[in-house]
Amino acid sequence: MIDQTTLWIVIVGLGIGSYALRFTFLGIVGDRPMPPWLLRHLRYTAVAILPALVAPQVVWPAATGGEADLPRMSAAAVTLVVGLITKNVLAAIMSGAGTLFGLLWLVAL
């Protein structure tokens, strides 16, 4: 059981803390000019952090208890390649999902 006081301290504290993380730049910096070196780094935030976020889930999926899984790895590869070639997000999602379910079904046979 979680103590009521602790729970509410955590809810409120985490609410304020994670809001502060998100507000600092967007709210305080706003449209003040940023130095070119910083802007140059920020151009690569998405392509650096989003693949980094999913990489461990592709290689060691929680659903398989961390065992490398051929359907999931293949689905990730197909998504990436279709996305690179077509530049079409929906086409990439569909091909990735198709690969995943197709291979999961084959493996289960």
Next chain:
Amino acid sequence: MPSTTSKTRTTAGAYWKGAADGAPFILVVVPFAMLFGVLATESGLNVLETLAFSAVVFAGAAQFTALQLMQEHAPTAVVLASALAVNLRVAMYSASLTPWIGAAPLWQRAIAAYFTVDQSYACSVAQFEKEPQMSVPQRMAYFSGVLTPIVPLWYISTVIGALVGTQIPEAWALDFALPITFLALVAPMLRTAAHVIAALVGITVSLLTATVPYSLGLIIAGTLGMMAGAQAEVWLARRRLAHD
């Protein structure tokens, strides 16, 4: 999704484009929120507390971390510090969105800050880079559009998970909806060698630092990936100059 690179949009058009682009994330958000509802009630939270947690904090992975640590009776300061560390990436998202929507009115930015999460960030930055001619109001409209299909479902699914206590069957493999949707968004963004280098460094460092606690490996990976991309951009520009 037709290619609309040079089309000028209306604000309403941008909103609906956002809503369409956000829709696939329903598959990510629903199972995630339901799971949080289930785990929170299993650890003794009532429905109201569970919903308040999801609504006030609004940060999936950080909520799971906090819940887990509270169950283990970790000191409150440790719970807060760990969950915030897990959520540190949103500060990078906020910084990365600032050049695009920093000129919006403060009240809009204050609201956008609350809604800056993986999904809204990933969709928005992909769209803003694809159509840099979008105006600031159109960008804000797009951002709100992305949130429209996912945010209500985040709250509703939390409550359903808390009330019903059942999870979506593992056989549906929805655990993999997140990697697929995010990779699909990122792939078209890999426009230059510098972008590819940033992604490769991010992936490699993330895998090497997977055992670093509190998702801090991700922050290291993201930072090094950004630095690699920025450095590659400088080198590539210099090489181009030398060739000319």
